[in-house]
Amino acid sequence: MGTPRDYSSILMPSYSIRPLNFNQYLHLGKSHKLFQGEFINSICNNEEDPYLYYILSGKINICFLRTDGSSLVIATREAGNVFQSEYRGFASIAGDRLRFIAVENSVIISFTKKQLFDLMEQDRQIMDDFLYVVHMFYATLCHRLMNTACLSSSQRFLTWLDKLCRINTPDRNGHHIIECDLTQQQIADLLFIHLTTCNRLITGLEKEKIIKKTKTHIYVYNSKKINEYLLDESKIVY
Amino acid sequence: MGTPRDYSSILMPSYSIRPLNFNQYLHLGKSHKLFQGEFINSICNNEEDPYLYYILSGKINICFLRTDGSSLVIATREAGNVFQSEYRGFASIAGDRLRFIAVENSVIISFTKKQLFDLMEQDRQIMDDFLYVVHMFYATLCHRLMNTACLSSSQRFLTWLDKLCRINTPDRNGHHIIECDLTQQQIADLLFIHLTTCNRLITGLEKEKIIKKTKTHIYVYNSKKINEYLLDESKIVY
Structure with missing residues (x-):
């Protein structure tokens, strides 16, 4: 930080x-x-x-x-x-x-x-x-x-991703490439969620090719999908 | 208020x-x-x-x-x-x-x-x-x-009750008689929990004669039990 x-x-x-x-x-x-x-x-x-x-x-x-x-x-x-x-x-x-x-x-x-x-x-x-x-x-x-009040863990994570997308301009392919060197534990602490929940959410979204988390970046390939999930949380199965 | x-x-x-x-x-x-x-x-x-x-x-x-x-x-x-x-x-x-x-x-x-x-x-x-x-x-x-971060709904409710007890002197029977005219909805909003969860928690604690909520007061008859539940949430079944 x-x-x-x-x-x-x-x-x-x-x-x-x-x-x-x-x-x-x-x-x-x-x-x-x-x-x-x-x-x-x-x-x-x-x-x-x-x-x-x-x-x-x-x-x-x-x-x-x-x-x-x-x-x-x-x-x-x-x-x-x-x-x-x-x-x-x-x-x-x-x-x-x-x-x-x-x-x-x-x-x-x-x-x-x-x-x-x-x-x-x-x-x-x-x-x-x-x-x-x-x-x-x-x-x-x-x-x-x-980012905490009245939100489930997945809503917290998605709200955070959504905000990051809104303040970072996407590249020409519509991908958001966000510099972020936080560990999963640090993300969990930031959002007041459990580490295992945080892991599960990241892995789930990665499997669907919506995001990718590396040591230095978060790549958001499909910010539209993040918005959809925010509006209808029942679509998230992990 | x-x-x-x-x-x-x-x-x-x-x-x-x-x-x-x-x-x-x-x-x-x-x-x-x-x-x-x-x-x-x-x-x-x-x-x-x-x-x-x-x-x-x-x-x-x-x-x-x-x-x-x-x-x-x-x-x-x-x-x-x-x-x-x-x-x-x-x-x-x-x-x-x-x-x-x-x-x-x-x-x-x-x-x-x-x-x-x-x-x-x-x-x-x-x-x-x-x-x-x-x-x-x-x-x-x-x-x-x-009162919100990393706490389950029941932990939020119990933390709040515990704090109220700590700043209100008990009567000679060890009961805390706390003036509180909040509705259950207002308590739910204060703790960022759902109304139904709030109702369930109050009813549960009332059944065990740990607290009683009236229109004007919260009576806490057993603040020790609240502390116990805070330390071991698994004991709460509602």
Whole structure:
């Protein structure tokens, strides 16, 4: 999930599509090193608590831990992008806990809430960046919700393929050649479905020559058929 | 969904838990009347586009329309609370569209992005309110995602009941008496499950005397059993 292709290949950008002006103020922040696998639980309750984190290098997963110990990756954020700490415990309900985990060795720069407010007051571009960051995160959460809620596993998979086709121009043969290096496990995680279901769906669609998944690409040979199956799920037998 | 009990009874507050300082600046905004069922598609692309809406009276549902015409209510916002327009089309992907629908006759006051930035510059309480609003919306989206992703219908229902028990103190008999006037359809919508599944789950748990649902309350007589079922779903036969 590391290039500007992410949006068109998985619909879950982890990079910032535009450079953020926060990088002009990094000297004001506080630097933290996180080794791969290390995590922080950051909750901002007061003005002086760390609130905004700029990722200088590495990669951070924003995760929810459930009461039963299972965890879900909500979003990934990479170098040049920022993430916000939890605010006043709003996100952690009952046993759920928000956690920020370093997927690689990472260096992050934290700004307190007061620092962010000071910067926003001085520099309107920071306000603009903040809005941008907030709405990119809304979009990620909404897309995942829309790709999950009230949809069966096969509907989730087909909805995702359909969206990928809609934002990628087909070649002259009407085939969509979509760069996508996700493993089947990563696709399953993205769509909140089981790995075995994901395997079965891919194999089934491959047998019908509707798609082909390689290590680097998804080839969609028949996007019309994907639409048909979406409208009438009973036609899918796998 | 109209009182401060919402949080403890459904986990989806539609009101603002604290009064917002935006109400001091309503004379600067632009007033709009929406009849019940009327909707707006608001996308903020420029400084002068409406961005923030304060609800003076009525109730607004924030909905996603899917390509297939089905729609999902993501959140509800009521008088005294605010909602943000879509920002630069981030939320609308492929066929998905964000829509703001009046559930009752409503009067809303819009502020442009420039106006919001001006207010935030002048009045730090507005910055603080904005952060509050953003994180309340994150929380709503995250809770719904956490209550849906990778969970079967019965797990969703039990997870929800478990959370309600955890934030409501039991009485001296260990019973949780939770104010909840949602219909079974509304519970189904909240958990993104089918109505028939919802009915079956409630009836099943009632037969075992674990819960009782009335028009105004959910009585949980045995929260321990709910925990057990959550850990071992195979024990649920309905």
